[in-house]
Amino acid sequence: MQPDHYTELMREKLDHELFVHSLNVANAAAGLAERYGADKDKAYLAGIIHDYGKVFSNQKLVELAGQLDIPLDRITRQESRLLHAPVGAALIKKELQVSDPEILQAVANHTTGRRGMGRLEKVVYLADYIEEGRDFPAAEKIRQAAFEDLDRALLEAVEIAIRSVLDRGLMLHPRSVAFRNELVEEARVKQGK
Ligand SMILES: [Fe+2]
Ligand SMILES: [Fe+2]
Secondary structure, eight states: OOOHHHHHHHHHHHHHHHHHHHHHHHHHHHHHHHHHTTTTHHHHHHHHHHGGGGGGGGHHHHHHHTTTOOOOOOHHHHOOGGGHHHHHHHHHHHOOOOOOHHHHHHHTTTTTOOTTTTHHHHHHHHHHHHHHTTOOOOOHHHHHTTTTHEEEHHHHHHHHHHHHHHTTTTTOOHHHHHHHHHHHHHHHHHHOO
């Protein structure tokens, strides 16, 4: 695993804004990995390549999903932007020879989240929200929570993501709902409710 090699590849492949975002996510993911005992190198690498699929148009994402045997569901068929995550993961495996299953899963699930996310998946999902370029109103609050309590910060992040989907009139993916409900359930157990 050579993070520098992938960083240079992404510098060529992504536009400047997306490259800076990816670099920020990689750094945030590495910091969170260190804090929560996940693999720092894997977190950095997953961060730098997490939006590999974002360079494609929605139409191309659907086409690629077909070629790469990525099953579409009722939601991804209509909200095809979501496909940039699983399509990106499949392309990273095929074109960049990244085979680590944890990294591939973290990339594949960084948009919707899912129930039962592993440590690295959580770190990358959250890093996408707290990277230093993010300036939405609650970003600072989540940034602080991120280093205090991973799951509490994730709950705030996924709720913001869900609200934004609702505000924009988009279809909500059930995997995001499952992820959010799992975090609520776990928080209740922790609080002894
Ligand atoms: Fe993304
Ligand atoms: Fe991103």
